[in-house]
Amino acid sequence: HSSFTGPKSKTLNLSHPNLVCGLAPLRRTTRRRNPPEALSNSMAEEVPQSLNYIPEVILKKRKNNEEWAIRRKLQLEQKVKRLKSDNFVIKKPEQFIREYRDKEMDLIQMKQRGKNRSRRAFVTSESSLLFVIRIGGKSDMHPRTRKLLYSLRLRKIFNGVFVKADARILEILQKVEPFVTYGYPNLKSIKDLIYKKGAGKIDNQRVPLTSNEVVEQALGQNGILCLEDVVTEIANVGPHFKEVTSFLCPFALNKPEKALQGKKKRFSDGGDSGNCEDHINELVSKMN
Template sequence: MKRRVKRKVPEANSNTMIIIRIQGKKDMHPRTRKVLYSLGLRRRFSAVFVKPSEGIMAKLQRVEPYVTYGYPNLKSIKELIYKKGHARMEQRKVPLTDNNIIEQELGKFGIVCIEDMVHQIYNAGPHFKEVARFMWPFELNKPAEGLKGSKTIFKEGGDTGNREDLINELINKMN
């Protein structure tokens, strides 16, 4: 039986991180599935923004064969929220078509428009947690060229694991 090599937990290089699930549910350990669900990644090609911390990095190490992650730039965050952004209102998925929805839910934190949300996420502002919880996980498209070796790590020519700043290219392909 093959075993993964234990590696040290990587350091975070940015304020914000995006995690994209690229593997399905086949032959997955129940604990791994639980970690994916706790991150909000229930479906294949879904993505969420998180604030990097030791706890998140430890979770990512557990689910690394199923996800890819990196540090998005402002342009990628803005495009994702404008194109694929949905809000969670009363456990329903509502598209972000106007700022009234945002002002209604996040107005008490001083966030009144989509631009305020983008800057809270990019800078990992004081209300990052509320904005991230307000957002529904992004449902991305499958990349046109497909994926390389899905189970191998990105540094070894695969798709999973830490892409750092190269995650922006993948986001553009999947958006």
């Protein structure tokens, strides 16, 4: 092996394979390592950041706002649709004045009926059971009259309820006489109403009386286990009459085929309102 040296030069190995082939020797390279600071910065970027905490109150408020916005949008759409429909009628000022006068007149007449002892509601039957049907009352009714009807749970026209004819009920019936008709239901009418139109309220939900399980669930603690027990308790005005009538929803009767004549005229004077005694059974059969 030959080698040469020169001034200020390093000794070269001519036997190196790269020199034999006429190539320069390869230098050994090393990878630069990231400094500790750069490494820590890159790791910090890779670590996912935690989400911001949002209180539950804000989330609920946001949800309520969204639901309100949806309801408001639907209301506006329905309003626009109602305005565009042909059935929409704009009331004239004269109509508002007439309705206001009717309400004030109803209030005056209600006070007069309360003071007039000769026209008080009366019960001629030995039974203290009454069936009351609302037959009128809308825009011409004073808010006080509406409140009395609501106390009887008669919120809609042609709703019917069973009541016990005590002094308080008779006083209310006297004041709302132009808007209701009532009488003495027989056993057949009671059964037909319970079995055909009967519904109870469980957990603020209207449940049809299609089985005895519904009755037992609501009134079992009072010893009332079936529909026949409900009929018996109402017909006899038993000790649990209040619990039974509170459980029963108002009966939604059908509109009679023949319109009622003289709604605000007393039955004794040839109208339909007030005490119609046993004739209530005929009206129930037409509306059931």
